[in-house]
Amino acid sequence: MxxxxxxxxxxxxxxxxxxxxxAPWRFKYFDSPKETxxxxxxxxASDPRLDAKNLLLVRGERAVIxxxxxxxxxxxxxxxxxxxxxxxxxxxxxxxxxxxxxVKRSLNILQAAVHPKGFNLGINQGEAAGAGLQDHLHTHVVxxxxxxxxxxxxxxxxxxxxxxxxxxxRRLRRAIxxxx
Ligand SMILES: [Zn+2]
Numbered sequence: 001m002x003x004x005x006x007x008x009x010x011x012x013x014x015x016x017x018x019x020x021x022x023a024p025w026r027f028k029y030f031d032s033p034k035e036t037x038x039x040x041x042x043x044x045a046s047d048p049r050l051d052a053k054n055l056l057l058v059r060g061e062r063a064v065i066x067x068x069x070x071x072x073x074x075x076x077x078x079x080x081x082x083x084x085x086x087x088x089x090x091x092x093x094x095x096x097x098x099x100x101x102x103v104k105r106s107l108n109i110l111q112a113a114v115h116p117k118g119f120n121l122g123i124n125q126g127e128a129a130g131a132g133l134q135d136h137l138h139t140h141v142v143x144x145x146x147x148x149x150x151x152x153x154x155x156x157x158x159x160x161x162x163x164x165x166x167x168x169x170r171r172l173r174r175a176i177x178x179x180x
Pocket of ligand 1: 038039041049084085135
């Protein structure tokens with residue numbers, strides 16, 4: 001018996017060869033009017049009292065952590081430089097260093113708040129790479145659970161609405177307040 005036969009991956013059973021993550025709330029992204037300008041810059045420039053509305057979680061000196069409003073997986077975070085840059089090579093060492101610290105912190109926040117079993121970390125640079133917002137680079141920190149269920153599935157939620165994003169934001173803020 002091969003190792004693969006002993007532990008088939010869920011996606012392998014379906015024979016699709018890839019994993020489809022169910023994310024119905026993303027339809028709101030496609031339906032909503034497209035914002036002009038950069039939402040990351042707008043959130044950073046906004047009054048910190050509006051951070052919850054803007055889903056801004058942590059303000060650093062050179063980088064920030066934001067909650068993704070239209071995630072493939074609920075709880076997906078983004079670590080972005082304060083500087084509006086679309087190319088990784090345009091970021092200076094201090095910014096990269098702070099981004100790395102905030103990626104680590106994102107893992108701690110998610111671990112404390114939603115107990116994922118794993119993470120995907122990565123940057124999509126350029127349209128061909130799948131970057132939704134091309135001009136303002138950001139590192140995705142995506143929590144993952146077994147069998148590609150997500151947090152909303154594990155707590156039994158069947159519908160994910162805007163208020164779910166807000167409650168996720170509050171949950172993450174609580175984790176930060178408690179030291180994550
Ligand atoms: Zn920007």
